[in-house]
Amino acid sequence: MVIPLAPAVIDRELPSEEAFDLLALTRDLVRGELLPQVNAAESAGAFPRAVFTTLGEAGLLSLPYPHRYGGGEQPAVVYLQVVEELARAWLGVAMGVSVHVLSCHGLVNYGTDEQKDRWLPDLLGGRLLGAYCLSEPQGGSDPGAMLTSAVRDGDTYVINGEKAWITHGPVADFYLLMARTGEPGPRGISSFLVPGGTPGIEAGINERKMGVRSSVTSSVRFENVRIDADRRLGAEGKGFAIAMSALDSGRLGIAACAVGLAQAALDVAAEYARTRRAFGSLISDFQGVSFLLADAASKIASARQLYLYAARRKDVGKSFSTEAAMAKLIATDMAMAVTTDMVQVLGGAGYVEDYPVERYMREAKLLQIVEGTNQIQRLVIARSLNRITREARNRATGETS
Template sequence: MATTVDRLLPTDEAEALLQLTREIATKELAPQVDELEEQAAFPVDAYRLLGSSGLLSLPFAEEFGGGAQPYEVYLQVVEEIATAWPSVAVGTSVHSLTASVVDGNANDEQRAHWLPQMLSGDWLGAYCLSEPQAGSDVSGIRTKAVRDGDEYVVTGTKQWISNGSCADYYILFARTSEDAKGGLSAFVVPADTEGMSFGPPEKKMGLACDVTTQVIFEGARIPATHLIGAEGRGMRVALSALDAGRLGIAAVATGIAQAALAHAVEYAGEREQFGKPIGAFQGMQFLLADMAAEVERARATYLHAARLKDAGRPFSRQASIAKLTATDAAMRVTTDAVQVLAGNGYTREYPVERLFRDAKVTQIFEGTNQIQRMVIGRDLLR
């Protein structure tokens, strides 16, 4: 098919990983997606399959059970998953984000204790940063963690938490002092912690299988040994992790756009009007060409940022550019895919309607695209 992705991968091992991902996405994930998205069911079996296949641990060191793959390879795996099931790709990205917090900031003993379970596929993580009154403004976090002997007592509410009540552990950001920027700290919180509860799943426009809930802490006691790094480093930890997380969402958005393009091209080659396929009309060819250019541009931006990250170079601005570019592209491409399918595209009988709904939130989470523009502008003027 003309819409097959022509990838340039760094090794034969990476080629094999992408082939494995494509097979799993096509044979195992895609046949379930419509039914489970209608049910808004948490896809636990999908995550177990990805975990047992080694696809939840790719960008981490082998000593902890990781795949030791470059970030550019991991992101292309996420994109392939997203072409079949965007909700699962988002969950995969969030899980990697949580593990990266531990990998990059915990001490050696904590990494040795937690990372093997996080990377085995037995544990799935959630990232507890946003609150009802603190989304893009991380300094506005109100959840408090008060030291009491060998424990912290946590009180507050987190909002919009992907994997919500379904995760096995939570990376929590809470206030350990009143200092707006230097008062946040990060913790690992097991799912069975007393005093932690969950709101009902949000009834969302799209990504129904990405179960999203409030996480509520009412005097929850967390061992002091679960503090990641030192007190007061939470702001730095959160923002550095989000750079990598934004690339995950850029890859998800690119996968959504790629899937929409593929469906539109297939439909344009089959649907006939005025005695010939609609793809034979120049107007339709131009529309499809613009869609393809959007997808290629999105992929190029996230790969450039990932390669900077792999090289150990600064990539924060490029991560924001990738997130902005790819998610705006996903919205435009899915909108145009609905238009290509016309009336059929507006029905749930065809997948482009779901992809259109799934695309919208990519412009919102992991920092709205307006925030990304602020990040980019400030970096340029620094």
Template sequence: MPEYGPRPVERELPTEEARDLLALARDLAQREVEPAAAEGERTGTFPRETFALLSRSGLLGLPYPEEYGGGGQPHEVYLQVLEELAAARLTVGLGTSVHSLACHGLAHFGTKEQRAEHLPAMLGGELLGAYCLSEPASGSDAAALRTRAVRDGDDWLLSGTKAWITHAGIADFYTVLARTGEDGPRGITAFLVPGDAEGLSAAPPERKMGLNGSPTAQLHLDGVRVPDSRRLGEVGQGFSVALSSLDGGRLGIAACAIGVAQAAMDEALAYTAGREQFGRPISDFQGLRFMLADMGTQIEAGRALYLAAARRHDAGQPFSRQAAMAKLFCTDAAMRVTTDAVQLLGGYGYTADFSAERSMREAKVLQIVEGTNQIQRMVIARHLAGPESSR
């Protein structure tokens, strides 16, 4: 089985500090993440100690301000770190992205007092977050959520069920979207809920085809009491919080997808260079070389697309359309690349002795999370052609 190692990827990094951060992320991925990945996914073991190490190393809060314990790094840098982590183990890369998503509401919509009180521990205190928008019935129709928050003096009582929650049951805090008013997007408010809140419980984790080390479960809220001081943004502003968070989250998924694809191609390259048939390496055969060329092209194109969207974000320019495009293209590319990697390894690609089969199973979920790729196409089309006609 080929060893994981530094990959011949030309990185576009703006500063020496950014280059050092990426070198740190790659070193941690090689030493701490990848060696335990196969066994951890086989046994469904969540690597909590790895996230604690990432927190101590300053890698869990990269895109957030230094004054609150973050790394103060642009998304252009943060996303490339995510790619490195996901290449070693998607559970870690995706978990880092989800944690960042859970911090977004407080960082961008919280008051100065809220940020000072909670953000340092969330970014550098070895805490882990989860983001709670989806529900069993609403699915991709986020504006139709039914979890309700009712005012009770200086507190809110939250009741309902969230679905498909990464880190459910193990997170230290949850960013929860709940209905506080009328139906539709204007009646939703965001809350920061402690992981040990009374009335909060998680169902048994879902049984998934991949990403087994990352727990995904329903989260039940049974009259969970949350003080108004933990409300994020104004009452009724929650849908804006959600949409703002999702744009960045989609770029995180895009970066993770390219990491998974790159790791699969690296394994295919190592295997085809070392496997001989008819007296020469199978990487000499034109049919296989063309497959490798297509894989590399899709990876490079996907990386360029997510980085272009990240630079728009960093420049303060609108990037919703570009984020949807990056999520769509990169995750579809990851599915194609990992499928081809399995094919290139032949029968070995279908066994658990090589990571290509795991990469293929894990790539599938990236086409679903943070809005399915069908939803991404709807978002992109609306940006290009305008809203659908009501006729």
């Protein structure tokens, strides 16, 4: 089994010396902890909990969140480049970091000061791992149709229902859970921080996935799960807004993962093309191969700039929901195309497990599905365009929406 080459250093624009040091630390962890383990873990479908403990101790599970609670207080443009570096070595780990950060979003952004002081230090300290519970077996891309319920009973809520496709489902220490507390539709959904191990929580068997096998994914059932009422985040009925806000940031994490995965595939294919000879020449000298590599490099650079553009909007407090959908759409479609082409560069060698590009191609497919399928991203973008057009027309005519 060939271990992929350590990722080449990308020339990055970082806002501080601290950010440069953080990327250097990430690369050291990639070389020392991730690359030596990834092939065996993916082949065995083994969840690398010890790796997440190491990342947590290094502060990489809490980078975007405040120092006050144990976070790194790094801007999105830095955090996402860390995620990209991790994805170049091990997509399952990078996605796990993104999911954990997503799972902390509700408490950080919608919790009371008392809730944050009580729970955030543990969530951000690297000892605990989170899961995000939104999708349901019958709902898929329609979370407004969710059936999981949370019924108020005095000073507690009683939760019943089932969530599907939950990353870290069997191993999570806490869940950011969306459940119905009121009327049908999005306005009846509330958000809760549920401790793992609470009686009545049961994870299903691990899904047998095409790729990213080291990342455990399962259904999670909640049967008469009783939690204190103070574990609700925000007011009743605000859960859908909390979920969508978290997904905006999560989509940028997936975009960064996609860029890192595609870069890893290009790294392997370019090195192979510089050493493989055919018809008396290096195959990198053949136009058919060199153009595939050139196109891949261009697409990767473009997708990287798109997710960084969305991140900069987030960092300065501008709306970024549409831009996050664009970044997720473009970056993940790019990753699917690039990994497929890089398999082609290696030819027969690309189709066997001696090289990791066949795994990269299998893994890329998942990125087009998670955090909202790419069809949903197109819907989000189209609705934004319609809204902008309608608002422009109203301004021109003096009408109101």
